[in-house]
Amino acid sequence: MHQFAGTGVALVTPFNSDSSIDFNSLEKLVDHVIEGGVSFLVALGSTGETPTLSREEQQQVLSFVVEKCNGRVPVVCGIAGNNTAEVVNNVKTYDLTGVSGILSASPHYNKPSQEGIYLHFKAIATATDKPIILYNVPGRTGSNMAPATVLRLANEFSNVVAIKEASGNLGQCMELVQGKPDHFAILSGDDDLFICQAAIGMEGVISVAANSFPKDFTTMVSHLLSGDFAAGRKLHYKLIDGIRLLFAEGNPTGVKCTLDELGVCPANVRLPLVTATDELRKKIKAYLSNN
Numbered sequence: 001m002h003q004f005a006g007t008g009v010a011l012v013t014p015f016n017s018d019s020s021i022d023f024n025s026l027e028k029l030v031d032h033v034i035e036g037g038v039s040f041l042v043a044l045g046s047t048g049e050t051p052t053l054s055r056e057e058q059q060q061v062l063s064f065v066v067e068k069c070n071g072r073v074p075v076v077c078g079i080a081g082n083n084t085a086e087v088v089n090n091v092k093t094y095d096l097t098g099v100s101g102i103l104s105a106s107p108h109y110n111k112p113s114q115e116g117i118y119l120h121f122k123a124i125a126t127a128t129d130k131p132i133i134l135y136n137v138p139g140r141t142g143s144n145m146a147p148a149t150v151l152r153l154a155n156e157f158s159n160v161v162a163i164k165e166a167s168g169n170l171g172q173c174m175e176l177v178q179g180k181p182d183h184f185a186i187l188s189g190d191d192d193l194f195i196c197q198a199a200i201g202m203e204g205v206i207s208v209a210a211n212s213f214p215k216d217f218t219t220m221v222s223h224l225l226s227g228d229f230a231a232g233r234k235l236h237y238k239l240i241d242g243i244r245l246l247f248a249e250g251n252p253t254g255v256k257c258t259l260d261e262l263g264v265c266p267a268n269v270r271l272p273l274v275t276a277t278d279e280l281r282k283k284i285k286a287y288l289s290n291n
Helices: 023-037 055-069 086-091 115-125 147-156 170-179 191-197 216-223 229-247 251-263 279-291
Strands: 006-010 040-043 075-078 101-105 130-134 160-165 185-188 204-207
Touching: 023 040, 023 055, 023 216, 040 055, 075 204, 086 115, 086 251, 101 115, 101 279, 115 130, 115 147, 147 160, 147 170, 160 279, 170 185, 170 191, 185 191, 191 204, 191 216, 191 229, 204 216, 216 229, 229 251, 229 279, 251 279
Parallel strands: 006 040, 006 204, 040 075, 075 101, 101 130, 130 160, 160 185, 185 204
Antiparallel strands: none
């Protein structure tokens, strides 16, 4: 299997009521997801509210996750941005001790051309020997990484080892699976679509839902990757309503509310995000009590 196959989890960053980082809850979360069976951790992704963390806080979170993981599973670090020079500098200057790979989203807001996206990731790939997971999420970035651009990067740089594909476009996913080199993995960024994506040959998922439902979610992924779609389908339909609730008021508002109900970490988020409405919390409570 590919080193980043299976279930990765995009960790939330827990906050205290004063908005400081809640490291006690972060330790509890790391244990929660690893004991639930995840294959690897992703720190400092968008689910971790990384844009609201200072550079110092980002390094503290990363080092803490690596320490508390203690080699049980690989740790991937999110390093992204829409200023290529700054991203390259961060890749070169972050303390990546104990980190197995870098997840980097396509630049947001600038809406670069495909050549601009290619050159952005070329600069990152040549700045580090760490394995790089590309991240295509047009709903957040405002632009799509075309399969031709992804495959160009995968074929030219041996340390570009995977993509988290969150376009929701199954035709695009098939084009990636069909054209990829052997060292390159196509991972999902859409929890609700993985049952379909496993059927076309995608090798894993970097999940939000695995924060809240790690045992069921990782078991589902394992069944689907082994070809047991009957067992995987049963868990998919058990989880699908919960997954929809996680995203009903934005990410990570829903997942933090769920984790609060589960006693793993508080629901606190940093502005511009806000905590879940009472209506959503009631729905999440009802889902958890029935599952």
